[in-house]
Amino acid sequence: xxxxxxxxxxxxxxxxxxxxxxxxxxxxxxxxxxxxxxxxxxxxxxxxxxxxxxxxxxxxxxx
Amino acid sequence: xxxxxxxxxxxxxxxxxxxxxxxxxxxxxxxxxxxxxxxxxxxxxxxxxxxxxxxxxxxxxxxxxxxxxxxxxxxxxxxxxxxxxxxxxxxxxxxxxxxxxxxxxxxxxxxxxxxxxxxxxxxxxxxxxxxxxxxxxxxxxxxxxxxxxxxxxxxxxxxxxxxxxxxxxxxxxxxxxx
Numbered sequence: 301x302x303x304x305x306x307x308x309x310x311x312x313x314x315x316x317x318x319x320x321x322x323x324x325x326x327x328x329x330x331x332x333x334x335x336x337x338x339x340x341x342x343x344x345x346x347x348x349x350x351x352x353x354x355x356x357x358x359x360x361x362x363x
Numbered sequence: 364x365x366x367x368x369x370x371x372x373x374x375x376x377x378x379x380x381x382x383x384x385x386x387x388x389x390x391x392x393x394x395x396x397x398x399x400x401x402x403x404x405x406x407x408x409x410x411x412x413x414x415x416x417x418x419x420x421x422x423x424x425x426x427x428x429x430x431x432x433x434x435x436x437x438x439x440x441x442x443x444x445x446x447x448x449x450x451x452x453x454x455x456x457x458x459x460x461x462x463x464x465x466x467x468x469x470x471x472x473x474x475x476x477x478x479x480x481x482x483x484x485x486x487x488x489x490x491x492x493x494x495x496x497x498x499x500x501x502x503x504x505x506x507x508x509x510x511x512x513x514x515x516x517x518x519x520x521x522x523x524x525x526x527x528x529x530x531x532x533x534x535x536x537x538x539x540x541x
Contacts, residue, residue, distance in 0.1 A: 301373070302366070302369030302370060302372075302373060302380045302381065302382045303380070303381050303382065304366075304381075304382045304384050305381045305382065305383055305384075306383075306384075306385065306389075306503075307383075307385065307389055307390065307393060307395075307501075307503075309381070310381075310383050310390075311395075313381065319381070322368070323387070324364055324365060324368035325364065330399070331399055331400055332399050332400055332401045333387070333391070333397050333398070333399035333400070333401045333402060334387060334397065334398055334399050335387050335390050335395070335396070335397060335398075336395075336396035336397060336398050337396075337398075338398075343364055343367060343368050343371070346368055346371045346372070346375075347375070348375055351372065351375055351377070354377070356376065356377055356378070356379075357379075358379070359379045359380075359381060360372060360377055360379060360380050360381065361380075361381045361382075361383050362365045362368040362369050362372065362380065362381070362382055362383065363365050363382075363383040363384075363385075363386040363387060363390075
């Protein structure tokens with residue numbers, strides 16, 4: 301079950317556990333502005349192929 | 364959208380999934396690093412001073428005075444232990460009895476803005492209210508710093524000069540080719 305987290309925990313996971321940040325908003329919104337280091341996989345394109353580059357051993361944070 | 368994405372990832376076999384519910388609006392409001400095509404637009408968090416003197420409501424005035432003077436400031440921002448802004452004390456209120464607690468003389472609920480407010484917007488707001496500075500806070504009320512109108516105006520002016528310089532360079536280049 302996914303865990304809801306706040307900003308401080310996001311920072312901790314990125315710092316201590318090399319978490320992967322994924323923005324699931326549409327491409328244009330990502331291109332306009334996104335959190336430093338985030339990648340973009342729009343929700344409608346979230347499938348095995350588009351997530352194949354993500355490391356299952358590390359935490360994944362979506363927003 | 365992010366809760367659905369988090370669940371979707373779990374159905375795809377990911378087991379260590381977190382949902383940052385507040386998302387990038389919260390991140391940018393805290394003045395944290397951002398990337399993208401719009402990052403060149405200067406925001407409040409880019410020029411805010413992050414060296415405010417802070418104190419707790421139960422601190423004695425005598426202690427706070429020393430702290431403000433040592434830092435060369437004129438105000439102390441009253442916060443919780445976690446940094447949530449409760450009020451502000453200006454030096455002109457510090458002539459009270461030294462044993463009085465901060466909460467007895469502090470100005471409650473000072474106006475704040477978010478770190479992702481554009482400088483143009485905040486300058487307009489400060490001009491309309493005829494104030495020289497404003498506190499910058501995260502979306503959950505934590506202190507980021509203080510924005511001074513003079514700094515915001517200077518930054519915008521610098522950006523305009525730079526932009527004008529780039530336009531002249533481009534035009535010169537075009538002339539050279541001719």
